[in-house]
Amino acid sequence: MDDESRYQAVHSRDARFDGEFFLAVKTTGIYCRPSCPAVTPKRRNARFYPSAAAAQGAGFRACRRCRPDAAPGSAEWNVRADLVGRAVRLIGDGVVDREGVAGLAHRLGYSSRQVHRQLTQELGAGPIALARAQRAHTARVLLRTTDMPVTGIAFAAGFASVRQFNDTMREIYAATPSGLRVRKGPRRSGAGIPLRLAHRGPYAAREIFGFLQRRAVPGVEEVLGAPGSRLYRRTLRLPYGTGVAEVREPRPAGGRQGAWLDCRLHLTDLRDLATAVQRVRRLFDLDADPYAVAERLGADPLLRPLVAARPGLRSPGAADGDELAVRAVLGRQVTVAAAVRLGADLVAAYGKPLPAPDGGLTHLFPDPGTLADAALDGLGMPDTRKRALRATATALADGAVRLDPGADRDQAAEALLELPGIGPWTAGYVRMRALGDPDVFLPGDAGVRHGLAALGAEPGAAEAWRPWRSYALHHLWQAAADPAPGPRATAPDRKDT
Structure with a gap:
């Protein structure tokens, strides 16, 4: 996009571009998301920024x-596997706050100067400024949703001092921390931190919650309620402590659904909020661009009916990359139910074990x-899979395989394939979910094969679906699980070759 097309997006209040760029108004000193309902400024007063x-x-x-600051993140940084995309994901995970810019650069394998230069060139801000913006947003959330003292919020959000916290909040929000805490109504009831996690475009909630429900591991995950009003809950291992996340399946009201998911986080240490x-x-x-996905996949005559039947279908990732890799090894050549x-x-x-059970949640993975070093006795697995599980766990523990948000996808996949018992299905599944790669296809998967057969397509047809083959994969899997809108397929969707 150029500035003229950005201005047209602002003029039409196009929410598709929320988080993709930001509008700043020279005469007011305020910056907005493109869909802001305020009066559109004159073109000469509009400035555009990438972050x-x-x-x-x-x-x-x-x-x-x-x-x-609460807009969904740009889909570009999740799609891209280069230095900038990896750096943005690591900053979002809180690495700069915990390890500094030097730690970020070390994880990426570049010098601090190179990281700063490339981020500034593409995002208009270096790693410190990007982390500072995230800290400010975290602090605002805590100010509006908790009764914590302001001093406690400053350090929980990652600020080095109360003065730095006060100065930043006044600069970004033109208000003191105490002023941001003022609310017009009562606080929402219930323990934990209530949040609205924004997304852009349609969101196929029924399919996504169903996908997670079928794979929910008891003790670590649970899904409560009936379709249309489900509550997904899971435990989290975080840098400073542990947590429980609760995400509510949105219920459309009047045929429309809000552009967010309601979430509540229960954390033992509030410094883990942003992570x-x-x-x-x-x-x-939630940072996907469903419009770009639908434009590409919907143009294919084979996938067009599936895309039309499930607008906004996502490719779920993972809350913990290491956990997902272990679960992928468990799921080799067995059904989803057996893997669970x-x-x-x-x-x-x-x-x-958690200090105390929380409903059906009892453990961290x-x-x-x-x-x-585990014996893995009594788990009902063949010895070959036990060896694969131990080898995978050892590689993750000693850093031979890295699956954090900034990991290099190609290097991680190659390292996985070098482990005993790890084949293309496992490596591809981990790459798709743990590393968020939007362009993975699993031709050896049983559900995919049956889905392709029902479409009358060969595996080579997937080349036309780049760079969104992971989303095409989910369309085939969803069609197999719920054949009414698409092709009928009954085979399990997990198989390694």
Whole structure:
């Protein structure tokens, strides 16, 4: 896009571009998301920035009406596998706050200077400014949803001092922390931190919650309620502590659905808030661009009926990459139900118990270090799979395989394939979900084969679906699980070759 097309998007209040760029108004000193309902400024007064941090760095403060800092993230940074995309994902996971710019650069394998230069070139802000913008947003959430003292919020959000916190909040929001805490109504009831996690475009909630429900491992995950009003809950292992995330399936009102998912986070340490939010967003694929996906896949005559039947279908990621890799090994050459039973047995035997059960949630998923030395007796697995599980856990524990948000996707897949018992299905499934790769296809998967056969297509047809083959894969799987809108297929959707 150029600035003229961006201005047209603002003029039409096009929510498709929320988070993709930001509008700043020279005469008011305010920056907004493109869909802001405020009066469109004159073209000569409009400025455009690729990130909220860039707008803040140019001296603009956030609009109180459209809350641009709460817009969904740009889909570009999740799609891209280059230095900038990896850096943005790591900053979102809180690496700069925990390890500094030097730690970020070390994880990426570049110098701090190179990382700063490339981020500034593409996002208009360096890693410190991007992390600062995220800290400010975290602090605003805590101010509006908790009764914590302001001093406690400053350090929970990652600020080094109360003075730095006060100065930043005044600069970005033109208000003191105490002023941001003022609310017009009573606080929402219930424990935990209530959030609205924004997404762009349609969201196929029924299919996404169904996908997660079929794969929910007892003890670590549970899904309560009936379709249309389900509550997904899971435990989280986080850098400073543990947490429980609850995400509500949206119920359309009057034929329309809000552009967010209601979420509540229960954290033992509030410094984990930003990290927990990003991990839930990745799990539910909330930063995707469904318009770009539908434009590409819907143009194919084979997929067009499936895309039309399920607008906004996402490719769910993972809350924990290491956990997903272990679960992928458990799911080799077995049905989803069998993989869930194995996962539950593994959790019961080796998971870390919560201090107290929280409903059906009792454990954290076993960490790789524990599984690397585990006997794995009594789990009902063949010895070959036990060896594959131990080898995978050992590689994750010693860093030979990295599945954090900034991992190099090609290197991770190659390292996985070098492990005993890991084939193309497992490596591809991990790459798709743990690393958020939007362009993975699994031709050896049984459900995919049956879906392609029902469409009258050969595996080579998937080449036309780049760069969104992961989404095409989910369309085939959903058609197999619920054949009414699409092709009928009954085979399990997990098979390694």
